[in-house]
Amino acid sequence: MTDLTAKTIAELRDGFRDGDFRAREIAESFNAAVAAAKLLNAYTVETPEDALAAADAADSARVSGDLPSLAGIPLGIKDLFATRGVDTTAGSKILQGFKPRYESTVTANLRKAGAGMLGKLNMDEFAMGSSNETSTYGPVISPWRRKGSNVGLTPGGSSGGSAAAVAAHIAPAATGTDTGGSIRQPAAFAGISGIKPTYGRCSRWGIVAFASSLDQAGPMAKTVRDCAILLEAMAGFDPKDSTSLDLPVPQWEANLSSDLRGKRVGIPKEYRIDGVPADINALWDKGIEWLKDAGATPVEISLPHTKYALPTYYIIAPAEASSNLARYDGVRYGLREEGVKTLDDMYSATRAEGFGDEVKRRIMIGTYVLSAGFYDAYFTKAQRVRALIKQDFAKAFEQCDVILTPTAPSAAFGIGETTDPLAMYLNDVFAVPASLAGLPAMSVPGGLDEQGLPLGLHLIGNELDEQMVLNAGLAIEERAGFTARPEKWW
């Protein structure tokens, strides 16, 4: 029997429809792979019955022939998505044991499309981190290793469990969320594809909030086509989210085309920064050649406010987070520290115990930048810079159709190797500008560095133009011929 876990979503979907295998076989293959991969620490909860139930429903429905797009496909779900009756903890101790009575819109959409759930995927606590080390469940270990080394590497973050699961073939694809690179950076580290759509494409309803004006859900998968298939199922207007876009969902998969003739690829000069390893810049150059080969014309563009993006992000995101996370107070659900005298003591004790260091750090930063006397200097100014960054992109897209950059300034690093929070924040230097501008952006694998670790290329599209991003991603995918796989050690 062929290894079903190696197949793409498109292959599983088509093979199941053609009767090559049953949905139950798919679910069982993945359930077995999940059960055998505990060393990766990718799942926080396993839900094999859920995957089987969806598979059985798909097998029964196949007889009638009218199958929804993801019938028979089991998925890994980032622990940030509320899943009815299944632990939803955002990787935090403060939500230990929290089982929502509701289902997030995105996962409900996936279920409506026939998908099952293999389990909940580990992540940085409240999606704050770039290495998955801030999770209360401990870090996810990347399936990848450096050549000749058995040092444990991070899968990136915050969607580290999602990236590791797809790379290790213990999920055919997974949901991720991206606030400042949390889909794209781990996708790059794990040698897979991942797309963050335009802000508002996917409903945020039922996704544990980190920074509301930035959070977006998106798929992480083996291929660009799989990303298109999944995003179509995840996206859509939701009246329960005021920031949701009231637009029809395009047929991204049907319109996939790697023919980029007549398209212009913007190469932002500000993304050539010091300290980035030579193989990353070399891969970037290769990416330009691949897109030229697909018919596109490279143009140099300028995004002058790029250097302010990271500091701006680290004001806005913590500010919103400091407020969004105020609800975790021990009063209604989640952790509550007992044995204290006053309400204030209960808050302090609960939050001191329930939140990890990185979350506390960002709550403190956010509280500081919003406080009287500092608000204008930090928050108001950051909002202004954010507007300028948006404007940079708007101007750039008068000259080009898509922008190509590296996804991250390094390949995956070792667990425990990056201890300085500021150095950790630098991981998102290329990802954050598109987040601040609310633009669609994607990482696709481009090759391996000299240590044998995957590197990603990053495509940023104009507002609502996910199609252009996916098409350019497909052009790179076809030319990069990225087939490397981590050697199984787990």
Added chain:
Amino acid sequence: MADSAAPFRIKGETGDWEVVVGLEVHAQVVSNAKLFSGAATAFGAEPNTQVSLVDAAMPGMLPVPNRECIRQAVRTGMALDAKINKWSRFDRKNYFYADLPQGYQISQLYHPLVGEGEIEILLDEKDEGSARTIGIERIHVEQDAGKLMHDQHPTMSYVDLNRSGVALMEIVSRPDMRSPAEAGAYLRKLRSILRYVGSCDGNMEEGSMRADVNVSVRKPGAELGTRTETKNVNSVRFVMAVVEHEAKRQVELIEGGGSVAQETRLFDPDKGVTRSLRSKEDAHDYRYFPDPDLLPLELDDAFLEDCKASLPELPDDKRKRYENLGITAYNAGVLTAEVETARWFDALLEAGAEAKQGANWVVAELFGALNRRGESIDASPVSPTRAAELLGLVANGTISGTIAKQVFEIMLESGEGATDIVEKQGLKQTSDTGAIDVEIDKVLAANADKVAEYKSGKQQLFGFFVGQTMKAMQGKANPQLVNERLRTKLDS
């Protein structure tokens, strides 16, 4: 009686002081659903039965503005002649408390829905000169908090989230009031307008309207003094008491060599005093910032036109209309103060009653009866139609005013119509001059001494003869005829 036009002054040891008052009124919006969730809003429901996932701030829940709440706030703004901001925005006010599930209140600090407006108040219904204009600075909409219950358990407090997320309008006045009476009149007038508009039920006992009272004192004409803010005062009487007490307390404090601290205070209705809750130094840093879960609120012209078109006739306009119908200023003021009264009176006019006669009757007879019976005008046992019928009988001379009183009493008890009662009890007024003359002659004969007095110039005795004649005819004589016949007989 105090001259309402004379300025209110606190007599201090160092001379007269002026009090400066501003009110922030929180008015609960009448709506079936909360401001940002679909949960219901009925008062008095079992604890935690009107709570949605959004109100309980479950992880991942998002607010969606309720159009009806916005509509009500816009209509209120229009009723106060205020500027409606077509572009407004929601901000988060961050603080921790057990009745605040999100850890922030969604409010509007930077860009409120409604801008400047004004309210005209009248300190004395009989004196047009007592009119004052009080400025409205802004109205914004915000979420209410839940409620803590401290009396349910010996060591714990319980949280009821039924009120959590209910829409409030915060109506902020300018510091334009100068006396307890002005503060009282402002609050009454505001309440009246809200109830006319139907945007708030104005029920202060149930907490659907409450005021934060800002008070400072100064020597007349001097710079504004430091103000205190007394929170959550829930009756007109208490608001007036707070102004009175705070003004005196501040004057005594300053004259005693101290100074007023900018602080938040609470009113103790049992003792009639305010006490300090927290000082400026302990004030929360609310860290307001635009709510990233919500887009700016943009109102289009069609929405605004719809709001405008739905406004009822407001108290000031109604009052003018009544006055133009010949109703006295005092009666017009009384009839328009409460929307229920105005509605009842409009129905009375609708049923054909003459305006001036009707107004006098409602203010004197109906109010008297309702007061006596402890009933509200809504529950009046006599309907406007029935009342119009009664007044019609007086107007067309079928019964006299005196008989009308009797008939009205019977109507209150029996619920019967005036015409039926008059018929059955034979109360119809007589215009039979023969019968009237017979009685007049008897009265004059029996009071020959008084007739003589009258004839020698004691004109005021005329009323006595009218009364005696009416009495003799059991009130059923047409008083105009009685007058005529008496004049003829006495003055001839």
